[in-house]
Amino acid sequence: MLLRLIKYFRGYVEVALWGYAPERFFNLCSNHDILIWDLRQDGDVYYFYISVEGFRCLKPLLKKSGTHIKISRKNGIPFFFFRYRKRKILFASVFVCMLILFTLSRFVWKININGNDSVTDDSMLQFLEEKNSSYGTPVSEIDCTKLEEEIRSCFDSIIWTSVKREGTTLTVDVQENLIVASQPSNAQLPEELKNQDEKGYDLLALHDGTIESIYVRKGTPMVRQGDIVKKGDVLVSGALPIYDDSGTLTAYQRCTADADIQLKTDYAYKDSFAARHTQRVYSGRTQQRYGFGFGDSYFQLPWNKVDYENYTVMDTRTQVRLCDSFYLPVWLVRRTYEEYKEEQVIYTKQEARQQAQENLTEFLEKLAQKDVAVLEKHVMIKAEKNKYTVSGKITVLENTFQYAVNTETAADTGDEGNVGNESE
DSSP states (O other): OHHHHHHHHHOEEEEEEEESOHHHHHHHHHHTTOOEEEEEEETTEEEEEEEHHHHTTOHHHHHHHTEEEEEEEEESHHHHHHHTTTOHHHHHHHHHHHHHHHHHTTBOOEEEEESOSSSOHHHHHHHHHHTTOSTTOBGGGOOHHHHHHHHHHHOTTEEEEEEEEETTEEEEEEEEOSSOOOOOOOOOOOGGGGGOOSSOEEEEOSSOEEEEEEEEEESEEOOOTTOEEOTTOEEEESEEEEEOTTSOEEEEEEOBOEEEEEEEEEEEEEEEEESEEEEEEEEEEEEEEEEEEETTEEEEESOOOOSOSSEEEEEEEEEEESSSSOEEEEEEEEEEEEEEEEEEEEOOHHHHHHHHHHHHHHHHHHHHHTTOEEEEEEEEEEEOSSEEEEEEEEEEEEOOOEEEEOOSOOOOOSOOSSOOOOOO
């Protein structure tokens, strides 16, 4: 392949040879190190390819062998430029295209993320965007080694990462820890904690419930496993008791309480939806349009509008690339329009139960995103005149609390120092 490219850039010709002693001509070419290739015979005429430099050396060889030669075709870049030497706009366009390709090659237009499971692609892409290493970033501004360290420090579940750049492609390979760490709390530290250490901060219960387990890293535990707490109760105090040698309480040291607390609590669930709803009925008719996208812009060909009044749109996008790692910020788009009509229908009992289950599943997924484990769910669906009502309770296990300033001293529980208990 490389040899063919070299021949094309240097230029070569296809010639026809005939005459008295063509065999002697070929021997003379071999003796003078003149390369010919793709030799073939058609009657008394021989056809072959030869370079431009070699063709210029054939005159004495033709005279000695009594043969004649004629150029049948010219190939290569030199002949192309000579043929179109008067078309200045063409050469200007080629130059502009090459300049554009060279400019686009200095940016990242494709990001591959491999090996991630708990960390989603969207989270990783958002992180790369915050670190100015996302789409459209100049490749000169991306420090792969530094980016690897930042990924490991930002995502606790990632224990190994490799970032490499090839062409306009940035590839991020990660390996996650198979051991699941304890779920972090969803509580947010107050802003004043960053610059203020004099006051202590307690951990308060966000909901009514039962303490399933508690492990205190810092602070004084105010509850134990199995205790029933109310919303707002202090779970861990930010006041650490200080005892003298005789075991007498002398003072309190303020700190920011820190603990893992599993609270079993009930969430009230209530949902309702109308018995009559709008349903899409697809006719089966579709239309396709083709276009291309550049960044967030889309250009459709042809420009005529879709004939349907109501329709859904589905895009199939293929990013343009020149080779395996040289992607461009251009997408070929096939857009499919599918016609539908809207009809007013009433839920059947089965459809109502299915809709209620879908709404409940969506609610449970939102809880799972907050690291809340669902233990039990008890809900009932009730049909009314124009709507369905779903109500019940969901029992969950959550590790969540809120911070509050410690305003009173902790009671003497008999535990000295930073003591915690934990359920197995």
